[in-house]
Amino acid sequence: MEPGTARIAVDLLGGDDAPAVVVDGALWAMRADPDLHLLLVGPAEVADGLIGALDPVQRTRVTVRPVRAAVGMADHPVAARADSTVRAAVTAVRDGIADAVVSAGATGATVTAAALGLGRWPHVRRPALVATLPAVVGPVVLLDVGGSLEPGPATLARHAVLGAAYAAVAHAVAEPRVGLLSVGTEGGKGDRLRRTAAPLLAAAPLPDGARYVGLVEGYDIASGARADVVVTDGFTGNVLLKAIEGAYALAGGPPASGGAPRAAALLGVAGTVVVCHGAARADDVASGIALAAHLWRRRATDTVSTLLDRAPQAPAKPGDHADRTTDTEVSL
Amino acid sequence: MEPGTARIAVDLLGGDDAPAVVVDGALWAMRADPDLHLLLVGPAEVADGLIGALDPVQRTRVTVRPVRAAVGMADHPVAARADSTVRAAVTAVRDGIADAVVSAGATGATVTAAALGLGRWPHVRRPALVATLPAVVGPVVLLDVGGSLEPGPATLARHAVLGAAYAAVAHAVAEPRVGLLSVGTEGGKGDRLRRTAAPLLAAAPLPDGARYVGLVEGYDIASGARADVVVTDGFTGNVLLKAIEGAYALAGGPPASGGAPRAAALLGVAGTVVVCHGAARADDVASGIALAAHLWRRRATDTVSTLLDRAPQAPAKPGDHADRTTDTEVSL
Incomplete structure (x- = not known):
């Protein structure tokens, strides 16, 4: 401590x-x-x-x-x-x-x-809830797990920066690898949100030597072999986190490296x-x-914020205002 | 056999x-x-x-x-x-x-x-890939796991009918309980797709004594206590299935009741x-x-199809044509 x-x-x-x-x-x-x-x-x-x-x-x-x-x-x-x-x-x-x-x-x-x-x-524009999960090569930072249920592509790109900074600051991960969660690793795999967001993540200037490694899949969350930071929308992240928790319960308990976290940081x-x-x-x-x-x-919060200010923001893109506000999230 | x-x-x-x-x-x-x-x-x-x-x-x-x-x-x-x-x-x-x-x-x-x-x-309108997972009170039928990455609410409601029929026919589940995957069980939880789809699922005439039990969460996939059939979009289902597989690998192997399936039926x-x-x-x-x-x-395919024909279809709703076609799915 x-x-x-x-x-x-x-x-x-x-x-x-x-x-x-x-x-x-x-x-x-x-x-x-x-x-x-x-x-x-x-x-x-x-x-x-x-x-x-x-x-x-x-x-x-x-x-x-x-x-x-x-x-x-x-x-x-x-x-x-x-x-x-x-x-x-x-x-x-x-x-x-x-x-x-x-x-x-x-x-x-x-x-x-x-x-x-x-x-x-x-x-x-949208805060993210960040959870840290155990992984074979761990830990893996998963975001968003419920802060913004319907982010647009620009928010996913911004959350990639947040996640990279958080991994470095909160977990001392050197040069974090950042992946975008999708249904396959080949370029172009995914729904419209993922296909629109992928080039924004690739272009986003990441802090602290972090780098974008492309699309990752569900396995990568518990593996950690491909990415230290896994970016997804808050809906998917939330159901994933709970599904992984359920899987550990069915498998007879969480792995020795710790179970699914039941607390998340709001960034x-x-x-x-x-x-x-x-x-x-x-x-x-x-x-x-x-x-x-x-x-x-x-x-951590101040340091992540400082890293974010220092990382030049990618220029505004057409998708920037595509976030949707829902009943269960911030609506200011 | x-x-x-x-x-x-x-x-x-x-x-x-x-x-x-x-x-x-x-x-x-x-x-x-x-x-x-x-x-x-x-x-x-x-x-x-x-x-x-x-x-x-x-x-x-x-x-x-x-x-x-x-x-x-x-x-x-x-x-x-x-x-x-x-x-x-x-x-x-x-x-x-x-x-x-x-x-x-x-x-x-x-x-x-x-x-x-x-x-x-x-x-x-949209085929669904259906996977059957082990659960504490199992099995649980999860759909869609990748057939339709961006279904509209009417497709989710139709997939609920498909899933209920499949659980009854392929797994002899009596009076299947059907849940819609979301971020909480309270009514109104979820993104716009879930909030629009929930009333359609509640109104959909389900086959074979099946009933809609409302929103379920990620845990329910490995638990089975609340639903026998869990309905979600193909993007979420696909990453979930792979994340659960990864979790079992990290936990030292799948539960005795079997691991995450690596084969799915197309309905x-x-x-x-x-x-x-x-x-x-x-x-x-x-x-x-x-x-x-x-x-x-x-x-099973013929029987599910027959059950589907017999279940009166809910009247067309504004969301019926909200499906999106993506590069990685059917585009006819």
Whole structure:
């Protein structure tokens, strides 16, 4: 674990089994990381229950922001109203009271709250959720896993840059190889989005010695032999991540190198935000908090943003405005 | 194994490692199934090599159709010209000389050849590739895995009917539960295609006591707890299938109930067609031949087609003509 204080705002009411699993996950994280400070955002009595389980020294690392309103999993993202736990957690980061946000609530609501509360990076129309998966030659960074369900080709190209920078910064991957997920590796394979995006990815100036390796296939996610960063739309990435998780469960457990992640980093907003799986268990919440602390300690969000600013942006292309906004994602 | 002769036309030149793995796979299949007859479609010397490895009694179950031209994996599907092995194999089925076709060649070329040579079913604008995967409560039928990369919502609804009929006929699933793959199970989750398709699937009259269970997620493919049939577009299905295969490889091997299939049935054309993985090994080709024989012996294609005719079709909707044709799929 890297040294340094990390102050994480935790959405106590986010997730199918909140607040119980969030409380348990927060307790595990507190005990595992002596430099971790938590800002508990949720009902005071829930926070009090958590604090009651800590020893007096640990308690000095916990503060509480009492908020009562949650966002339901079936709610429209704009339901992330100003007095909801996820909005309050984001506001704490904006105000410098916390360094990062962790929520297991509805992804769309968290993405909306983060984009509204923290602002988006220049040149990134659509934030991306980034998951890191174990691979034979690993790890492999997969994006987007649900931030933008219907990106246009220019967004895929931008996400390629984001993913390359993230692999370098968060996972110390040297000269990341970036692939575009499709149904075959031969040039021209894929649907219209992939065929339009491939030349944009090939032309995109990637940061940090990263290079575009062309089309990759589903196998490459668990293999890692062809690419360190796999770029796809948020719909495909989301169902893929969950299908891989299901496959590991059926195969009798995840590989020794770790299972499918149940926490993902949100890139493209001006702050460190980690989204946990809605069906997160306590250990998933704990790993989400640990990921947020890791990213903060590496100043990953700022560094990725800087790399992005430095990578000259490809000139605007006709596909640039082809993104679609859907009910389950950011709609500003 | 069901009884009854099955005459399978095998594309000797289809696949990355053809003809060697196709020859080996055909030999395995011949030895495993005493009622199997093969029509070998490819160069005479390749067929002769295979025949030379059989005993005299087995040889009576093999005939040869000499054809020299293959379709490359990177070729455009219209490269499936009349004198190619896959077209000749399809023609043999059309002419009643074989009961089914098996090819490990480029999927797009096989789908094109089958649609041109055998004709499509009425009311099915887009053929679907159907894969059967092991699941905790299994099997689960996943479609489309690459037949139609950019279906419109009406095609997804039609594929739901196809998948339900296939689960009942090919796998004897009683009253199949049909789900639409999305990023969450709550109504309204998903991209525009899913949100438009969901009400069409809910309204589609399904055959054989099948019922629509709503949105399902990636986990449900390996779980089977929520649905027996999972419907998605061919792009997503294709990358999913390969990602699950990769996950099993990383997890140390497939589950005891079997790995990700490397052969899929093509539904929507008037004949029995099985597509093997381009990177098929000999055992994959053998399992593709066994699948084709199984489907023929159950008269699965005809029965699915009959069930489809019997299921009243939902009235035409605005989305009906929203399919896109891409380079890697049928373009008639």
